[in-house]
Amino acid sequence: MAMLRESQIMKIHYITGIAALFVVAVHILMRLIIPFSLSLEYENVIANYHNIPYVLLLESILVLIAIHGFNGLRIILLELRQSKAWEDGVTILTIVAMMAVVAYGTLTIILANGSRF
Amino acid sequence: MTEQIIEKIEKIEKKHKKKETIRSSVVLKVYRANRRAGESVHYDSIEVPVQRWTTVLDALLYAKAYKDKSIGIRYSCRMASCGSCGMKINGIPRLACYTKVSELEGSTITVEPLANFPHIRDLVTDFSQFFSHHRDMRPYIQNDEADIKDRAKLSEFMQSPEDLDKFLQFSYCIKCGLCYSACPTVATDTKFPGPQALSQAYRYFIDNRDAAGKERENIVDDRHGIWRCHFAGSCSSVCPKGVDPALGIQLLRGHLLGFSKNEKKVADLRERPKRD
Amino acid sequence: MEVADRNNREGMKAWLNPGRYGWERASYWLQRLTGVGLLAYFVGHIYETSSLTQGPDAWAAMLELTQTPMGHLILLLVIGMSAYHSANGIRLIFTHGGKGLGKPGRPDYPYDAVSLNYRQKSGIWIALILAATAMLYGASVLFGGE
Numbered sequence: 001m002a003m004l005r006e007s008q009i010m011k012i013h014y015i016t017g018i019a020a021l022f023v024v025a026v027h028i029l030m031r032l033i034i035p036f037s038l039s040l041e042y043e044n045v046i047a048n049y050h051n052i053p054y055v056l057l058l059e060s061i062l063v064l065i066a067i068h069g070f071n072g073l074r075i076i077l078l079e080l081r082q083s084k085a086w087e088d089g090v091t092i093l094t095i096v097a098m099m100a101v102v103a104y105g106t107l108t109i110i111l112a113n114g115s116r117f
Numbered sequence: 118m119t120e121q122i123i124e125k126i127e128k129i130e131k132k133h134k135k136k137e138t139i140r141s142s143v144v145l146k147v148y149r150a151n152r153r154a155g156e157s158v159h160y161d162s163i164e165v166p167v168q169r170w171t172t173v174l175d176a177l178l179y180a181k182a183y184k185d186k187s188i189g190i191r192y193s194c195r196m197a198s199c200g201s202c203g204m205k206i207n208g209i210p211r212l213a214c215y216t217k218v219s220e221l222e223g224s225t226i227t228v229e230p231l232a233n234f235p236h237i238r239d240l241v242t243d244f245s246q247f248f249s250h251h252r253d254m255r256p257y258i259q260n261d262e263a264d265i266k267d268r269a270k271l272s273e274f275m276q277s278p279e280d281l282d283k284f285l286q287f288s289y290c291i292k293c294g295l296c297y298s299a300c301p302t303v304a305t306d307t308k309f310p311g312p313q314a315l316s317q318a319y320r321y322f323i324d325n326r327d328a329a330g331k332e333r334e335n336i337v338d339d340r341h342g343i344w345r346c347h348f349a350g351s352c353s354s355v356c357p358k359g360v361d362p363a364l365g366i367q368l369l370r371g372h373l374l375g376f377s378k379n380e381k382k383v384a385d386l387r388e389r390p391k392r393d
Numbered sequence: 394m395e396v397a398d399r400n401n402r403e404g405m406k407a408w409l410n411p412g413r414y415g416w417e418r419a420s421y422w423l424q425r426l427t428g429v430g431l432l433a434y435f436v437g438h439i440y441e442t443s444s445l446t447q448g449p450d451a452w453a454a455m456l457e458l459t460q461t462p463m464g465h466l467i468l469l470l471v472i473g474m475s476a477y478h479s480a481n482g483i484r485l486i487f488t489h490g491g492k493g494l495g496k497p498g499r500p501d502y503p504y505d506a507v508s509l510n511y512r513q514k515s516g517i518w519i520a521l522i523l524a525a526t527a528m529l530y531g532a533s534v535l536f537g538g539e
Contacts, residue, residue, distance in 0.1 A: 011374065021483075066435075075526040078341070078428070079309075082341070108443040236400060303402070304407030305405065339451030351413075359506065361509075363506065364495070367491045371490040377490075
């Protein structure tokens with residue numbers, strides 16, 4: 001995998017931030033189109049997962065926020081210490097964490113979507 | 118003319134509501150330590166008489182002359198021109214010669230060495246890393262057209278007043294190190310060049326006599342380069358010369374992000390008039 | 394880049410004392426704090442919503458844990474954090490590109506920095522006001538009961 005330049009990583013950071021803003025706003029507003037407590041009922045939540053556009057929205061939130069958030073964490077950790085071992089470790093850890101969170105969340109989405117409960 | 122200038126200054130001071138604390142004496146709490154000799158840190162409290170115009174540097178030199186001649190202080194011009202007397206005064210990096218005792222509150226003034234610089238003794242710190250970060254930015258004009266060996270071709274670059282204004286304020290940097298001391302990224306990141314070096318990178322980048330824009334961008338486009346600036350603005354808030362390093366850094370970053378693609382120009386050489 | 398000496402660096406203490414240098418330094422500190430807080434919430438949220446896949450009982454157990462006054466308070470904090478982080482983030486995208494900071498010129502007494510102007514500073518205040526408003530609205534929904 002070719003290493004990305006820091007400027008390319010930061011452009012991704014800014015773009016994912018802006019894009020996440022829109023999709024998260026929609027996600028939050030979905031909790032307000034029906035009374036809040038009703039919106040958390042099991043049946044209503046599962047119904048959301050059977051709605052394909054909403055599923056795509058959730059997946060995009062997952063990916064965008066994971067990239068933006070873990071890149072932010074990488075930046076904070078890189079500023080704390082600067083040995084080669086630490087920098088390589090931080091980079092690998094944040095990429096792995098990003099992928100793990102996206103994988104785990106996607107699994108939830110797929111299972112909930114295919115749910116027959 | 119003089120009256121106009123005085124009026125202008127009075128208007129500005131009124132607007133900024135600068136409070137003056139008039140005292141006849143003040144206690145200087147001076148940080149004392151000699152790391153190389155293995156001395157531990159302690160503070161010495163020294164009372165010095167002050168007048169309305171006494172600066173912190175005046176007070177320190179009085180303390181050194183009459184109370185304790187072993188205080189280590191670095192200073193030179195006494196007029197905010199050389200940048201030697203940078204130190205932390207009441208927790209904020211300032212030039213001692215440019216800070217009047219009357220503009221500080223309280224009966225005690227705490228004086229410490231600049232943070233983020235390796236400490237030598239008392240109020241004196243080591244600037245070699247600071248200067249090496251500056252050197253990393255290649256702080257000189259790089260242009261193959263500037264061939265001064267061939268006197269027959271000797272000419273000048275065309276630079277208008279507008280071109281000059283794009284970088285002039287950044288050239289006023291006196292390398293006092295106050296910005297480097299205030300920066301939160303420098304506080305933890307040993308590879309970060311600091312606001313002074315990065316603003317000088319911009320100073321040469323935007324100077325239209327320089328043709329090495331791409332190379333300068335590559336120097337700062339690093340994991341610990343310009344991207345680790347987060348516009349905390351502390352550098353600009355402590356700069357005594359109005360250099361505003363934060364502005365230079367964000368403008369350079371604008372070029373890297375593609376916000377200001379069209380502004381970097383390279384000057385032409387003036388045509389030498391033909392001799393008759 | 395040459396590695397410089399860590400001697401006499403302020404370290405994390407510099408991050409934890411945001412009141413010394415004005416609004417921009419405080420907003421940098423808050424942006425970091427809210428970013429880390431939101432990341433922690435994000436990971437927790439992914440985990441708590443995964444209880445959906447284990448059936449209605451698991452989901453109800455999770456709701457019992459989170460739909461409490463403490464859970465609502467945390468959610469309120471998250472609402473405030475996301476509103477601040479987003480609004481300030483947008484401000485930062487502009488300022489990091491050099492927009493809204495003014496133009497370089499010829500400094501004169503009192504040598505105030507052009508970049509620390511009210512145009513971009515007001516972005517911080519707007520972000521704080523938006524966060525407070527969002528928290529108030531969130532409190533009315535979470536604690537008001539519908």
